[in-house]
Every structure is written in C-alpha cells, then in structure tokens.
Amino acid sequence: MAAPDYSKQGYKDIIVTLEGSILTILINRAKQRNTFAGTLFNDLVQVFELSDKDDRVRVIIMTAEPTAPAYCSGADISGGWSSLWKPDEEKEGEHGHRDSGGQLSLAIYNNRKITIAAVNGHAAGIGMTAMQLPFDIRFAWEGAKFSFPFVRRGIAPEAASSYLLPRLIGVSRANSLLLTGVTVSPTSPLIRDLYHEILPSREAVYPAAKALAEDLAANTSQLAVAYAKGLIQHPGDSIEENHIHDSRAIKLLAGSPDGAEGALAFRERRLPKFHATLSKDTSPWFPWWRRLDIRSRLTKL
Amino acid sequence: MAAPDYSKQGYKDIIVTLEGSILTILINRAKQRNTFAGTLFNDLVQVFELSDKDDRVRVIIMTAEPTAPAYCSGADISGGWSSLWKPDEEKEGEHGHRDSGGQLSLAIYNNRKITIAAVNGHAAGIGMTAMQLPFDIRFAWEGAKFSFPFVRRGIAPEAASSYLLPRLIGVSRANSLLLTGVTVSPTSPLIRDLYHEILPSREAVYPAAKALAEDLAANTSQLAVAYAKGLIQHPGDSIEENHIHDSRAIKLLAGSPDGAEGALAFRERRLPKFHATLSKDTSPWFPWWRRLDIRSRLTKL
Amino acid sequence: MAAPDYSKQGYKDIIVTLEGSILTILINRAKQRNTFAGTLFNDLVQVFELSDKDDRVRVIIMTAEPTAPAYCSGADISGGWSSLWKPDEEKEGEHGHRDSGGQLSLAIYNNRKITIAAVNGHAAGIGMTAMQLPFDIRFAWEGAKFSFPFVRRGIAPEAASSYLLPRLIGVSRANSLLLTGVTVSPTSPLIRDLYHEILPSREAVYPAAKALAEDLAANTSQLAVAYAKGLIQHPGDSIEENHIHDSRAIKLLAGSPDGAEGALAFRERRLPKFHATLSKDTSPWFPWWRRLDIRSRLTKL
Incomplete structure (x- = not known):
C-alpha cells in the first residue's frame, strides 16, 4: 500500500497529523461541544482502518483541543434516536441494526498499533464508550466530569461498553458506572483504574500521552x-x-x-x-482467532 | 399480576416495605445475630422472585438494623452441615445437591431491578456471599469486619462466590480473600473496590443507599x-x-x-x-441468553 | 507415595526446605542475578510437581535471598533466543514449540496447595510472569523495580501472562503493563492490586509471607x-x-x-x-474440568 497522506483524506471533523511514527487525531468540533455527529463517525472509522495498514504508524493518540468545552459530550439526541438508523437497516428488522458506536469501537479495538486516548476534557455517553474504552491506554484530566448516562436516557449501554468496561476494571465498578449513570471524577475509586495517568491540568494531558508515545514509538x-x-x-x-x-x-x-x-x-x-x-x-497464522464479520447484517449469533 | 401486598406474605425473618418504587428488605433476626437460618432463605428467595415481576418496584435495598450484632453472621453450623440437605436430594446422590446459598444468589442475580446491599454491620460466610455478591451495588460501614472463612471450616466457597467475586474485583484479590479466609475491613485494598461507597457510621449506610435509590427510582x-x-x-x-x-x-x-x-x-x-x-x-427477544434450569436436579453439565 | 526428601533431589539452583507443612523454595543463583537459566527451570517444575503430591505440604513459599541483586532478573538472552528451543521441537515446526515459562506457570498453577511468591527484590520478564502470576498470593518489597519488557525485546508476553495478568487485575492495567513495558514500583496504581501486602524492607517480605503461611498451614x-x-x-x-x-x-x-x-x-x-x-x-470427581495435555506437541487447538 502506498503511504497515505492523512491531510488529503477529506476529513471534516478531525485533524490528523503524522509526526515520525506517531499519528495524532484531534477531534475538531469544538463549536458543537465535540458532539458525536457530522462526519466524525466516518472520519474516525476511516482513519483507524487506514492507520492499521500504514506501516509507518506505531502509536495513535486521540485527543481534543484543551480549550474545547468537552473532550466529547456524546451524541446529540435532541432530534430523537432516528438519526442513528440507516435506511437499509430499517428494511431488515430489529436484528439488522448495527450501533455506530460499536462499529467505531471495533475499528479502534482491531487496530494493531498502540492506541492512546488523551482525555483532556469532560466526556459523556459515546465520549466515555467508543472514544475511550477500546483504546489500549487512557490519560485523563483530573478536573473532568465523566458519565455513562444510558439508563437515564431510556437506552442500553452502547459501543460494546458492556463487554469492555467489566473486563477493563471489573464488574463491581462497571455496575456502579453503567447501572447508575452517575457523574464521576477520574480520581473517583469507581473509575481511576481505567487511567494510565491522571494529570492536574487539561494542557498537561496530551504532552503526557505524547511522551509515552515517543518512548513506545522508538523502543517497541x-x-x-x-x-x-x-x-x-x-x-x-x-x-x-x-x-x-x-x-x-x-x-x-x-x-x-x-x-x-x-x-x-x-x-x-x-x-x-x-x-x-x-x-x-507477519506470519499467515496471524490473526489466529475466528473473526466475526459484523458488517454483514445477515450475521446472526 | 395483581400488585402483591408485601406485608401479607407471611415473612418471619424479614420485614419488607415498599415506599414509592423502592422496596426495602430488613433482615429481622437480630436476636440470632442475623444468622442464615429459620425462614430467612425461603423469605428472601420469595421476595426477590416476587419483586422481579412487580412493575411498581424499581430499586431493591437489603439491609439490617444498625443496632443488630451483625449484618449477617453466616449460617449456624453448630449442628453440623446436615441441616443444609433436603431429604429428596439425598436419594439422588452427590450430584443432586443444590446449595441454598447459590439458590439465593441466583434469585438475587436474576432479579431485573437495581439491587443494593446496604451492609451496615459485620458479615461472614453467606453474609459475604449470597447476601452481597449478587447485588448490583454494595454500600458498607467502614468499621465492619468481613470474612470468607470457608477453607477454615473444611468447606468450599458457596453461593457461586467462586464465579462472582473474581469477576467483581479480579482474581488476585479474590484469591487473597477466598483462599486465606482472613478477616478484613471494607477499606482494605483487598476488598474496597467491591463497594460503591464506604460510610463512617453504621447509621449512615442505609440513608446513603436510600439516597442513591431515590435518584435511580426517579430517573432511570x-x-x-x-x-x-x-x-x-x-x-x-x-x-x-x-x-x-x-x-x-x-x-x-x-x-x-x-x-x-x-x-x-x-x-x-x-x-x-x-x-x-x-x-x-419487553420484547419477546428478552432474555436472549440460554437459561440453565438449576432447580431440576437432573440437570447435569 | 513415600514422603520425598527435598534435600536429596539434586537441585542445583534452588534450596528447598520443609518445616512442618510449609515448603520454602529459595532461588539460589544470586551470583547470576537470579537469572532464569541453568537448572532453575527443571528444578522448579520438579519441585512443584513433587510437592503437589506430597500430603505433608500445605503451603509453598518461593523467595530469594534478600541480599541477592534481584528476585529474578529474567532470562539471559545475550546468546539470542535459541537457548529456549529444544532440538526435538525444532523438527515439528512452529506449532511444536512449548514456551518453558508457560510450562513453569502451569506447574505452579496446577499445584493444589496454597502457593505464595515472596518477591523481595527486583523482577523483570519471567521474574514477573512465571515467577509471580501463577501463584495464589504475592508479597512484595516496596522498593522493587518491576517490568514486563517483552515488546521492547521484539517478543510476545510469555508464560501465559496474557491469560493470567488480565484476570488478576483487569485488562486496563494489564494493557498498561504488557503493552508499554514500563518499569513500575509495586505501590504504583498500575500494579499494586497484584499484591496481598507490600512491605517496607526486603528483609520483611519473607517473614510476612511465612506468618500468613503458618496461619494457613495450621488452620485451613x-x-x-x-x-x-x-x-x-x-x-x-x-x-x-x-x-x-x-x-x-x-x-x-x-x-x-x-x-x-x-x-x-x-x-x-x-x-x-x-x-x-x-x-x-479426594473424590474421583475431582478434578471435574477437562485437562488439556500441553506436553504433547501434537495437541492442537
């Protein structure tokens, strides 16, 4: 594969920069509180799939402007849930739906490079799930407010968070977070073990992630x-x-x-x-596990 | 189903109160140190099955009198283990036994409402297992003494605690607790992540659980x-x-x-x-998982 | 089985002592920084298999001299990786290899007694994996330096650490440790929950492990x-x-x-x-799980 030029992919809601072997993805919807809408979903799925195959990339960092109102304030559901459905899914009945948060989680989770979320602002909903949980490593700002508000919105936890969060920090704390939807600080005992490091200022989060990335890019x-x-x-x-x-x-x-x-x-x-x-x-033996094609809506369990 | 009257179920070892959509179960065997005996097992299984089907109930709290000698001091085995066996099981051989602690754990675990254990006193044995682990959320008094003494009694960990505890807080700490039977405080690093919140006084535990329950009953x-x-x-x-x-x-x-x-x-x-x-x-699709009928003693794996 | 005499097994790199029902294994390669080489692998596999069948043994402690340069500084790979291969495996192709770290992990994990690692010095590589993770309980010296450096050596995490570490402390912290290879103190939030107790001096580690072992040997x-x-x-x-x-x-x-x-x-x-x-x-029902014979290199999954 020819080395892609990340500045020419037509991304609208992210800014992507390759420095050496570190790819930085900046969420670029500050005016919309970095809500999960616009082209953000397509941009992110595309960049995680592209960078997976780009041999130059060793570490990927996702972050936001430290001056933005939030790292990601979740999906905008003020128009109802229907913006989440795709017309062709509708024809196939309820089992045909594929949650876009989950599709993003899978694109990140299946990326074979080291992935780091540098969470330098508040986060809610998909800002906590797909934008954090499928990453290998997470940094956070200690002043951030975090919540998984699904049960308070009449909806189920999305983006495979019911799979990821219990594995990441244990079922006891996953229950406390997913079943109550309470707002917590990253330093709360309920969530602190999700983070590799918690930083005192918003401005310190990306540099800390970058320093680890530089070490890993050079030495792994x-x-x-x-x-x-x-x-x-x-x-x-x-x-x-x-x-x-x-x-x-x-x-x-x-x-x-x-x-x-x-x-x-x-x-x-x-x-x-x-x-x-x-x-x-890579050996032809890799990957050795069974891969389930979730894109095909005909896939049933 | 007609709305059940919890005051008329004939419970002897628990007192059950429905306020709004919060059901409070008070363990009422203080004179017997809240041991697991008498009608406690039958009362609890019945109330968890009944409240599962009662649409009025949104949150269930189990607690004890803060003046009781213990939240639950375990089973009274001074008469040996045989009080645990049911005569009809005996005929079927060793595979026919169904641990009553496990049956209670399953009744609580399978309840579809939010379940909260407000542990405002000491706990041992089944007071740690079925009376805490299958709940969604646990509150504790910081002065409580907790232990899983099974290996010190010549018996195996009961009530599916070998399934629940490793998932709740990880295998490292589950081993420390289940294989040593040591007595710990809720603030010990070995167990603190089992608790949503740890309170300084026995009297503060139920009100803290109740405050969360009121929020969840109103907003989820x-x-x-x-x-x-x-x-x-x-x-x-x-x-x-x-x-x-x-x-x-x-x-x-x-x-x-x-x-x-x-x-x-x-x-x-x-x-x-x-x-x-x-x-x-609820959709007919729910529950989507295979349910194993453990009541039939003919069920083998 | 006649009671074995542990002083007559011909061990070269360990010293094994049975006191009452507590077996202490002392790693005895201080001059080589307690590297994983020489007869250490064979000695350890043998003693864990032997003590499993010795009814006198109730608790097993593995430790090092507190004056040694390290608890275990890993394998010596300065001669390359080929010292790890056995000639007969070579003939069978890549699927025929059986990692010696994993074979040791399995010998320890399958031992039916309580196993305790008293980690009173620095540890890296197999010093962190097979020499710690398959044990039931771990004690550590707070001044120790610990690392899982695999990705920094161009190799995969060995000794089934990819199975054990995520289960012991959760995937979030396992990722932080295994995917970065960073050096941490046992008191780091990334690893502290792996330890039953962390002691202030190297000399205090074995006595603390011994005190727990004496309690367990007497009362379980x-x-x-x-x-x-x-x-x-x-x-x-x-x-x-x-x-x-x-x-x-x-x-x-x-x-x-x-x-x-x-x-x-x-x-x-x-x-x-x-x-x-x-x-x-023991009942003939024990063990009730399917045992996979990993010694046969013909075993495929």
Missing part, C-alpha cells in the same frame, strides 16, 4: 505489539490455550528481524532499533 | 436497566457478540416509550419521567 | 483449599455452572473428615485440626 516492536494485543484481546477458554498460542507467537517473533534485534540490543546493552513491519513480517 | 428506565443488566451479566465470547446484542437492545429501547421520553427530556433539558414496564414493554 | 483444610482453587481457576461459562459445581464440592467436603472437623470446631468454639489429605480423601 510493531510486530511484538500486534501479537501481544492479539493474545490479550483473544484469550483462550483455559490457560493451556494461551500457553499454546503464546508459545507459537514467541517462536515466530524470535525468528523475526525484531526478535533478533531485541536479543542483540540486549547483549550490546543498547536500545533496540526495530524495523520489521506488519505488512512484510 | 426500568426497561433500560433490565437490558443493561442482561448485557453485563451475559457477555458474549467476543466483543462482536456484545456489539450485535447491544445494537438490538438499543434499537428496541429507542422504539420504546422510555427511549422516546429519554430523547424528549434531553431536548427539553428536563429530567425524564419513565413509565414503561417490564411486563408490558 | 488441604481438601477445601484444593476444591476452592479448582472452582476459582475453572469457572463455568455461566453462574449456574458454578452453582452446580460448588454444590457438589460442598456436599463432598461436608461428608469428609475435614468438613466434620470444621463444624465440630465451630460448635466447640476452638480452632480446627484438619487431617484429611488429597491422596486419601
């Missing part, structure tokens, strides 16, 4: 990250299954250019320089 | 809560399965009276007034 | 511990499955000598004296 293997994410996201039904899968991943990676460089750098007591890429150096 | 949708609980309690084997299930739940709820009211209240910048009920407004 | 049932570990490690796909399994475990244990002693001691208000053993008193 693109291949090793992709295999590690696969192992964590797709555990077996038993410890033995993970043992069999991680054994094979270790064997493949040890024989890859990055595995060789990792051992050599260790011996020479220096930082590694990893050059292997997903498009050239 | 009975339908949305039931679907949210179903999604959290019955996740798929993959994120894609949750995406398919929550999409369908969202579509159904958006088309329900509560979904319409949620969007309207949002537009009108006011609190919602939800009127939909589980008996009238 | 070997049978009840084994059933409890089985229930926690092998949960069902639904709460109902655990209810059916724990009901059967309770019935069997209540009818065992330890169940009888537990109830009697409760009635007589004294500490119990448990004498039942795994070799004499």
Whole structure:
C-alpha cells in the first residue's frame, strides 16, 4: 500500500497529523461541544482502518483541543434516536441494526498499533464508550466530569461498553458506572483504574500521552505489539490455550528481524532499533482467532 | 399480576416495605445475630422472585438494623452441615445437591431491578456471599469486619462466590480473600473496590443507599436497566457478540416509550419521567441468553 | 507415595526446605542475578510437581535471598533466543514449540496447595510472569523495580501472562503493563492490586509471607483449599455452572473428615485440626474440568 497522506483524506471533523511514527487525531468540533455527529463517525472509522495498514504508524493518540468545552459530550439526541438508523437497516428488522458506536469501537479495538486516548476534557455517553474504552491506554484530566448516562436516557449501554468496561476494571465498578449513570471524577475509586495517568491540568494531558508515545514509538516492536494485543484481546477458554498460542507467537517473533534485534540490543546493552513491519513480517497464522464479520447484517449469533 | 401486598406474605425473618418504587428488605433476626437460618432463605428467595415481576418496584435495598450484632453472621453450623440437605436430594446422590446459598444468589442475580446491599454491620460466610455478591451495588460501614472463612471450616466457597467475586474485583484479590479466609475491613485494598461507597457510621449506610435509590427510582428506565443488566451479566465470547446484542437492545429501547421520553427530556433539558414496564414493554427477544434450569436436579453439565 | 526428601533431589539452583507443612523454595543463583537459566527451570517444575503430591505440604513459599541483586532478573538472552528451543521441537515446526515459562506457570498453577511468591527484590520478564502470576498470593518489597519488557525485546508476553495478568487485575492495567513495558514500583496504581501486602524492607517480605503461611498451614483444610482453587481457576461459562459445581464440592467436603472437623470446631468454639489429605480423601470427581495435555506437541487447538 502506498503511504497515505492523512491531510488529503477529506476529513471534516478531525485533524490528523503524522509526526515520525506517531499519528495524532484531534477531534475538531469544538463549536458543537465535540458532539458525536457530522462526519466524525466516518472520519474516525476511516482513519483507524487506514492507520492499521500504514506501516509507518506505531502509536495513535486521540485527543481534543484543551480549550474545547468537552473532550466529547456524546451524541446529540435532541432530534430523537432516528438519526442513528440507516435506511437499509430499517428494511431488515430489529436484528439488522448495527450501533455506530460499536462499529467505531471495533475499528479502534482491531487496530494493531498502540492506541492512546488523551482525555483532556469532560466526556459523556459515546465520549466515555467508543472514544475511550477500546483504546489500549487512557490519560485523563483530573478536573473532568465523566458519565455513562444510558439508563437515564431510556437506552442500553452502547459501543460494546458492556463487554469492555467489566473486563477493563471489573464488574463491581462497571455496575456502579453503567447501572447508575452517575457523574464521576477520574480520581473517583469507581473509575481511576481505567487511567494510565491522571494529570492536574487539561494542557498537561496530551504532552503526557505524547511522551509515552515517543518512548513506545522508538523502543517497541510493531510486530511484538500486534501479537501481544492479539493474545490479550483473544484469550483462550483455559490457560493451556494461551500457553499454546503464546508459545507459537514467541517462536515466530524470535525468528523475526525484531526478535533478533531485541536479543542483540540486549547483549550490546543498547536500545533496540526495530524495523520489521506488519505488512512484510507477519506470519499467515496471524490473526489466529475466528473473526466475526459484523458488517454483514445477515450475521446472526 | 395483581400488585402483591408485601406485608401479607407471611415473612418471619424479614420485614419488607415498599415506599414509592423502592422496596426495602430488613433482615429481622437480630436476636440470632442475623444468622442464615429459620425462614430467612425461603423469605428472601420469595421476595426477590416476587419483586422481579412487580412493575411498581424499581430499586431493591437489603439491609439490617444498625443496632443488630451483625449484618449477617453466616449460617449456624453448630449442628453440623446436615441441616443444609433436603431429604429428596439425598436419594439422588452427590450430584443432586443444590446449595441454598447459590439458590439465593441466583434469585438475587436474576432479579431485573437495581439491587443494593446496604451492609451496615459485620458479615461472614453467606453474609459475604449470597447476601452481597449478587447485588448490583454494595454500600458498607467502614468499621465492619468481613470474612470468607470457608477453607477454615473444611468447606468450599458457596453461593457461586467462586464465579462472582473474581469477576467483581479480579482474581488476585479474590484469591487473597477466598483462599486465606482472613478477616478484613471494607477499606482494605483487598476488598474496597467491591463497594460503591464506604460510610463512617453504621447509621449512615442505609440513608446513603436510600439516597442513591431515590435518584435511580426517579430517573432511570426500568426497561433500560433490565437490558443493561442482561448485557453485563451475559457477555458474549467476543466483543462482536456484545456489539450485535447491544445494537438490538438499543434499537428496541429507542422504539420504546422510555427511549422516546429519554430523547424528549434531553431536548427539553428536563429530567425524564419513565413509565414503561417490564411486563408490558419487553420484547419477546428478552432474555436472549440460554437459561440453565438449576432447580431440576437432573440437570447435569 | 513415600514422603520425598527435598534435600536429596539434586537441585542445583534452588534450596528447598520443609518445616512442618510449609515448603520454602529459595532461588539460589544470586551470583547470576537470579537469572532464569541453568537448572532453575527443571528444578522448579520438579519441585512443584513433587510437592503437589506430597500430603505433608500445605503451603509453598518461593523467595530469594534478600541480599541477592534481584528476585529474578529474567532470562539471559545475550546468546539470542535459541537457548529456549529444544532440538526435538525444532523438527515439528512452529506449532511444536512449548514456551518453558508457560510450562513453569502451569506447574505452579496446577499445584493444589496454597502457593505464595515472596518477591523481595527486583523482577523483570519471567521474574514477573512465571515467577509471580501463577501463584495464589504475592508479597512484595516496596522498593522493587518491576517490568514486563517483552515488546521492547521484539517478543510476545510469555508464560501465559496474557491469560493470567488480565484476570488478576483487569485488562486496563494489564494493557498498561504488557503493552508499554514500563518499569513500575509495586505501590504504583498500575500494579499494586497484584499484591496481598507490600512491605517496607526486603528483609520483611519473607517473614510476612511465612506468618500468613503458618496461619494457613495450621488452620485451613488441604481438601477445601484444593476444591476452592479448582472452582476459582475453572469457572463455568455461566453462574449456574458454578452453582452446580460448588454444590457438589460442598456436599463432598461436608461428608469428609475435614468438613466434620470444621463444624465440630465451630460448635466447640476452638480452632480446627484438619487431617484429611488429597491422596486419601479426594473424590474421583475431582478434578471435574477437562485437562488439556500441553506436553504433547501434537495437541492442537
């Protein structure tokens, strides 16, 4: 694939910048309180799918202007829910609906690079779900107000948050957040373990995320990250299954250019320089898990 | 179903009060240290099954007198374990036994309303398991002493606690609690994340639970809560399965009276007034998960 | 089985001592920074398999000299990864590899006694994975430096850590640790819930572990511990499955000598004296889960 130019993708609601191997996605709807509307959904799904295949990209950060009224204040439902439906889905009945929040969650979750959400403002609804939970790492501003207000809107938790949040921080706190819809600070014991680091000012959030991204972009293997994410996201039904899968991943990676460089750098007591890429150096065995095509509305469980 | 009168159910070991849409269950065996004996098991199973079907009920709180010696000091096993067996089970051999703690856990877990345990005293054994873990939300008194003493009694952890506790707070701390049987305070790092809030006095626990219950009773949708609980309690084997299930739940709820009211209240910048009920407004698709009938002792895995 | 003499097993890289029913394993490679090499792998697998079958053993503690440079500084990969491969595996292709870290993890995880890691020094790589995660309980020195550096070495997380760590402390913090490879203190919010207790000095770690071990060795049932570990490690796909399994475990244990002693001691208000053993008193039903033979390299998933 030719290296894409992110400035020429026609994005309207995000600004995308590639610096070295770090891709920064800036949510650019401050005038609309960074609501989830306009072209934001299509822009984000497209950039996460594109960057997954772009070997230059090692780390992806999503953030907002620290001066915006919110990181993401959720969907605008003042016109009702119908803006969420697509006409062709309507024909197929209730099982044909595919929640757009969930489609975004999947695009982010399935991205094989390290993904970081730099949450430098308030967040509610999809601003908490698809815009945070499918990321590998989250930073937050300690002054932010966060809520999952679904049960207070007569709706169910969206964007696969009922899958992600209990796994991320345990069912006890996921229940406290999803079943009450209360507003919490990131430092609340109910949610703090969702965050890699909590920063005192809005302005400090993106730089902290960027500093970690620079370390990871320089010092981690693109291949090793992709295999590690696969192992964590797709555990077996038993410890033995993970043992069999991680054994094979270790064997493949040890024989890859990055595995060789990792051992050599260790011996020479220096930082590694990893050059292997997903498009050239991945085994046909990867991904080893069954992929469920949720785009086809004919897929039933 | 005609609205039941909770004062006429013949309960002996609990006192049940319905105020508005909040049902309070008071454990009423203070003279016996609120041990798990007498009619407590039957009373509790019955009230959780009854209130599940009572559309008036939105939130259920279980608590004890703050002056009682304990919230629940466990089962009285001074007469041995045989009081736990039912004669008809005995005939069927060891696989025919159904732990009463587990039957209570299931009655509480399967209740579709928001359930809150207001733990305003010491708790041990079943006072920690069935009387706390299957609830959605737990409040505790910081001076309480808590323990899971099973391995110190020569018995296994009961009431599906081996399923619930690891999911609620993670396996590391579940191991620390279940495999050592140590006594801990609710503020111990080993258990504090089990609690929505920890209060300084016994007298403050029920009022704190009641305040949350009043907020939830007034401002959450009975339908949305039931679907949210179903999604959290019955996740798929993959994120894609949750995406398919929550999409369908969202579509159904958006088309329900509560979904319409949620969007309207949002537009009108006011609190919602939800009127939909589980008996009238649930889709035949709900529940969408396979239900295993554990009452039949012929059920084997 | 005749009681083994642990001093005559020919271990070179560990020193094993049985005091009463507590087995202490001392990692004895301080001159090599307690790296994972030499006979350490074979010694450890052997002692965990042997002690599993030795009825005298109730609790196992693994620790290092508090004066050693590290608890375990990981594998020495300065000669590359090939020291990890066994010649007979090579013939069978990539799926034939079985990670030695994972084999050790399984030997520890499948041991039916209470296992405690007393981590009184720095740890990296396998020092964090197989040497900590499969244990039931972990103690740590607050001054230790811990890291999971895999993605910084071009390799995947080994020793089934992708299965164990997310279950122990949740996926959010497991991602922070496994995908960044950052070095953390045990008191970091990212990892502290992995530890039962964190001690201020290296010298205090083993005594704290020993004190808990003495309590557990004296006051817990070997049978009840084994059933409890089985229930926690092998949960069902639904709460109902655990209810059916724990009901059967309770019935069997209540009818065992330890169940009888537990109830009697409760009635007589004294500490119990448990004498039942795994070799004499376990039901043929135990273990009730499907065991996957990972030693056979022909096993595929």
